[in-house]
Every structure is written in C-alpha cells, then in structure tokens.
Amino acid sequence: MPELTTAVDSPVTAPPGPGTAALRAALDAAARVLGEDRVARAADDAERSRLLGPNTSLFRSRRVAAVLRPTTAEQVREIVELFSREPDSGSLHAVSTGRNWGLGSREPAQDDVVVLDLGGLDRVRTLDLDAGWAVVEPGVTQGQLSRLLSHTPRLVNVTVSAAETSIVGNALDRGVGMRGQRTEDLVGLEVVLPGGETVRVGWWPTAGRTAPVYPHGLGPSALPLFVQSNLGVVTAAVIRLPPRPEAGRVIRLSFPAPALAEVTDAVRRWVAQGLTRGVPRIYDPAAGQAYGGAEGEYLVHLPVDGTAEAVEALTGILTAEARRTGLFTDISATDGSDPSHPNHEVTRLVERGYAGDPDITDTLFRAKMGVGADKVDTAAGFLFFLPLLPFTGEAVAHADRLLREAAAETGVRLSATLHLLGPDLIDCVVAMKFPHEEEAAERAHRALDLLYASFAEAGFTPYRLDIDHAGQRDALSVDAAAVALTRRLKAVLDPNNAIAPGRYR
Numbered sequence: 001m002p003e004l005t006t007a008v009d010s011p012v013t014a015p016p017g018p019g020t021a022a023l024r025a026a027l028d029a030a031a032r033v034l035g036e037d038r039v040a041r042a043a044d045d046a047e048r049s050r051l052l053g054p055n056t057s058l059f060r061s062r063r064v065a066a067v068l069r070p071t072t073a074e075q076v077r078e079i080v081e082l083f084s085r086e087p088d089s090g091s092l093h094a095v096s097t098g099r100n101w102g103l104g105s106r107e108p109a110q111d112d113v114v115v116l117d118l119g120g121l122d123r124v125r126t127l128d129l130d131a132g133w134a135v136v137e138p139g140v141t142q143g144q145l146s147r148l149l150s151h152t153p154r155l156v157n158v159t160v161s162a163a164e165t166s167i168v169g170n171a172l173d174r175g176v177g178m179r180g181q182r183t184e185d186l187v188g189l190e191v192v193l194p195g196g197e198t199v200r201v202g203w204w205p206t207a208g209r210t211a212p213v214y215p216h217g218l219g220p221s222a223l224p225l226f227v228q229s230n231l232g233v234v235t236a237a238v239i240r241l242p243p244r245p246e247a248g249r250v251i252r253l254s255f256p257a258p259a260l261a262e263v264t265d266a267v268r269r270w271v272a273q274g275l276t277r278g279v280p281r282i283y284d285p286a287a288g289q290a291y292g293g294a295e296g297e298y299l300v301h302l303p304v305d306g307t308a309e310a311v312e313a314l315t316g317i318l319t320a321e322a323r324r325t326g327l328f329t330d331i332s333a334t335d336g337s338d339p340s341h342p343n344h345e346v347t348r349l350v351e352r353g354y355a356g357d358p359d360i361t362d363t364l365f366r367a368k369m370g371v372g373a374d375k376v377d378t379a380a381g382f383l384f385f386l387p388l389l390p391f392t393g394e395a396v397a398h399a400d401r402l403l404r405e406a407a408a409e410t411g412v413r414l415s416a417t418l419h420l421l422g423p424d425l426i427d428c429v430v431a432m433k434f435p436h437e438e439e440a441a442e443r444a445h446r447a448l449d450l451l452y453a454s455f456a457e458a459g460f461t462p463y464r465l466d467i468d469h470a471g472q473r474d475a476l477s478v479d480a481a482a483v484a485l486t487r488r489l490k491a492v493l494d495p496n497n498a499i500a501p502g503r504y505r
C-alpha cells in the first residue's frame with residue numbers, strides 16, 4: 001500500500017535507524033528470554049512494513065523492527081529492562097489484543113519501534129465476586145471475563161466492539177463501555193517502568209483482602225499517569241465488577257432529523273434527573289440501521305435497570321415523558337420482551353450488552369462490519385473520529401452539520417452515535433466504513449482530516465487520537481505547560497526512550 005497523504009511522521013524524538021547494533025543485541029537477548037518462536041524479526045525494509053499485516057483503516061503500515069510475544073509479566077519486565085539500557089536499542093510499543101480498530105489497530109504511531117504484543121498474558125489472576133473486582137492481564141478479553149461472570153451477582157462493563165477485544169487495552173485508551181467510561185472501571189494497575197521496576201498503583205488486593213475497593217489511595221495518585229501514556233507497560237489491572245441489576249430494559253424512540261436539537265435537550269433532562277442508567281445512545285440514521293432504526297430516522301436507546309418494580313416505574317415515566325414532547329414518531333418499551341416484534345432480536349442483544357454480555361457470537365458486530373473480528377483488518381475499511389460535545393441541542397445540531405459538510409465534500413458515508421456519558425458530556429462516535437481499497441481509503445482519510453479541523457474550530461476536540469494524528473496533542477491541549485510537565489516526567493522516567501512515544505507523546 002503506497003503511503004497515504006494523511007500520514008504524519010514528525011516524532012518528537014528520532015527513533016534509532018533500522019538495525020543498530022544495540023537493537024540487534026536487545027532482540028537477541030529478548031529471544032533468549034522468550035524463545036526464538038515468540039520473536040518475529042524483519043529481515044529487510046520491505047518486511048519491516050509487512051510485519052504487522054494490514055490494518056482496517058489503511059493507515060500507512062509503519063516499519064517495525066520486530067514483534068515480541070511474552071506470556072508472563074516477568075518476561076515483560078525483563079524485556080523492558082533490556083530496552084532501557086541504551087538510547088539506541090529501540091523503543092517498545094505495547095498492545096494488549098491490538099484491535100484498536102479505526103485508530104490504528106496494532107500499529108505504532110512511529111516507524112522503527114519494536115511491538116510488544118501482550119495478547120499471550122491472558123490470565124484472570126483473581127476474581128472476588130463479594131467485593132466486586134477482578135485482576136486481569138492485558139490479553140483477557142471482554143468475552144472471556146463476561147463468560148466467567150454469567151449467572152453471578154457481578155458484571156463487567158462491556159463495549160460494543162468484538163468479544164475478543166481486551167479489557168485492559170480498551171481501558172488504557174479511555175474506551176467507552178455500555179455502562180460508562182472504562183477508566184471508571186480501572187481501580188489498580190501493575191506497571192513495568194522503564195528500567196524494569198514493577199509498581200502497583202491505585203488499589204490492589206492485600207493478603208486479607210478486607211480493604212474496600214478505592215482507587216485513589218493517599219496523596220497524589222499515580223494511576224492516571226499510565227492511561228494513554230508512554231510512561232510504563234501495564235501487565236495487569238484491577239477491574240471493578242459492578243453489581244448485576246435484577247432487571248433491565250431498553251426503551252426505543254424514533255424521531256425525524258429536524259427534531260434533533262429538541263430531542264437532545266429533552267433526553268438531557270431525563271439523564272440529568274436520573275431516569276435512565278448506563279450510557280444511553282442517540283444514533284443518526286446511518287448508525288441506527290444496524291439496530292433496526294427506521295429509514296431516515298434517528299434512534300434513541302434509553303436503558304433502565306434496577307429492581308423489576310423500578311424498571312416498570314421508570315419505563316412508565318420515560319414513555320409518558322416521551323409522548324408528552326410530541327417529538328417522536330415511535331415509542332416502544334416491549335421490543336426486547338415481545339418475540340413477535342420485528343426488532344426483538346437486536347433489542348435483546350442491546351439489553352444483554354447493558355447487562356454485561358458482550359454478544360459472544362459478535363452478531364451485531366458482524367452486522368455493522370460485514371465481516372467477523374478475524375477479518376476486520378484484512379477485509380473491512382474503517383476509521384473512527386471521536387470528539388467530545390457539550391450535552392446541548394445546539395452543540396449536537398452543530399456537530400451534525402459539520403458531519404454532513406464533510407460527507408458532502410468527500411462523498412464518504414459517515415455515521416454518528418452519541419454516547420451520553422452524563423448530563424453535561426457526549427462522546428460523539430463518528431465511524432467511516434469504506435471498501436478496503438486505496439481510493440476509498442484516501443477519501444475517508446480526507447474526510448477525517450476535515451473533521452479534525454472543523455470540530456477543533458467549533459471547540460469539539462477528540463479524546464482519543466489515531467496514529468496519523470498523534471501530533472495533534474499539543475495543538476488540542478488547553479495548557480502547553482501541562483503537556484510540558486508530562487514530557488518532563490517522561491524524560492526523568494525514561495531517559496533512553498525504552499517506551500515508544502505513542503499517540504499521546
């Protein structure tokens with residue numbers, strides 16, 4: 001694949017050229033730690049760009065010196081120590097399951113790094129159903145953990161991505177689950193620091209396990225330093241497992257495009273007053289298709305849960321509220337419970353997702369992507385743009401106009417799902433699906449560039465970056481001194497750049 005014009009290659013620190021003696025020595029030593037079969041090295045430059053295989057976004061494949069596949073935290077520690085010894089031994093880019101689809105998949109932002117694939121660390125180390133936490137390694141998938149929790153009084157907050165995606169990887173990139181932001185689930189991290197020291201930050205179970213889960217500790221908390229971070233490699237996390245609600249339901253509302261701003265304000269009031277739980281969603285007509293949305297109409301999913309009586313009461317209140325607005329063409333609360341309803345199957349899957357079941361067979365995921373998880377990077381074309389919006393009708397209507405402008409200018413089909421994260425915050429998930437070929441990819445990347453520019457101009461900045469826009473962190477931050485502070489920490493903790501700069505350098 002020839003280089004796309006959108007590619008950004010302006011690293012803050014220059015990586016070592018391909019094949020320095022120090023890099024070869026570090027890789028030889030890594031092979032002794034892991035065994036030769038868990039080290040994939042590139043023989044020449046062409047192979048360096050093929051080592052990771054294709055990515056669904058058709059970002060330019062970065063040159064990668066090697067891929068290392070440890071299976072234990074101790075091996076990770078030894079490898080990080082090896083790459084910390086000299087400045088030109090190369091830098092490590094850690095991935096958990098590497099399914100960061102739309103933002104770069106397993107690709108690093110920068111060329112000539114060594115990919116540390118942690119998919120082989122796949123143990124659920126401990127599960128405490130009474131206290132509500134699990135210690136999981138980076139290769140543990142949401143499907144794996146949710147299976148362990150089925151028929152228990154606890155659940156894991158799942159995303160609508162594939163069942164085989166990592167809980168740790170998603171949380172470390174500030175992913176969003178159906179019940180809330182994944183960072184809220186993260187209560188402790190085991191981190192290998194440059195140099196090879198392992199530290200446990202946040203809350204961690206002690207021998208007697210009597211201390212309640214509380215991530216903040218005493219004094220400054222180091223946990224957030226390792227999220228979207230190049231300061232360490234995470235080898236395990238303590239994940240919060242919330243109590244499973246006794247009952248749950250999703251209320252579906254449909255409305256036509258002109259009502260977008262008014263509906264947003266109405267739904268905001270319901271969110272602010274606590275009438276709906278988890279992350280309610282508003283889908284534009286393109287995004288709503290996979291959920292049985294009516295042609296040309298927007299779709300709203302309002303989850304309610306609690307005791308059976310609370311669910312009945314909240315359903316009654318919300319449907320009456322919706323009727324009173326006069327804004328909706330369809331109001332339904334029985335799709336999930338009535339097998340004869342045309343949207344029964346899809347609504348059941350959504351309801352189960354809110355209850356912690358990530359759709360093990362990926363039925364909805366396949367419907368959206370056209371292929372299964374194992375084919376996404378080779379056969380589907382997919383890009384994400386993830387800006388945050390204030391929760392107001394005016395802001396949502398403005399964002400909707402910007403999306404239409406980018407679509408009209410590039411001919412790219414955009415879809416938007418609004419994740420309502422709280423009474424004042426919306427995660428606006430813009431997805432671009434395109435055929436997995438160069439011409440379509442170029443148009444989609446042009447649309448992405450337009451969106452970065454027009455949304456920033458409107459004050460709607462993204463909270464996750466893709467590998468081509470890693471250089472945007474400075475431009476999008478509110479205080480240059482705060483960014484400089486994190487770079488000072490990087491210089492102190494990682495003077496030899498053992499860990500690659502990444503997307504949030």
Ligand SMILES: Cc1cc2nc3c(=O)[nH]c(=O)nc-3n(C[C@H](O)[C@H](O)[C@H](O)COP(=O)(O)OP(=O)(O)OC[C@H]3O[C@@H](n4cnc5c(N)ncnc54)[C@H](O)[C@@H]3O)c2cc1C
Binds near residue numbers: 369
């Ligand atoms: C149809 C579809 C639906 C999706 N739905 C959602 C959704 O609902 N919510 C959502 O958030 N995303 C969603 N995604 C995006 C993506 O698939 C998920 O975010 C996925 O969980 C990320 O891949 P991963 O879990 O394999 O993480 P990885 O790719 O392994 O990790 C993500 C990033 O975190 C960092 N990282 C990972 N592991 C470590 C480590 N051990 N130490 C230090 N840094 C590390 C790296 O920078 C890495 O690039 C969706 C994608 C598609 C195609």
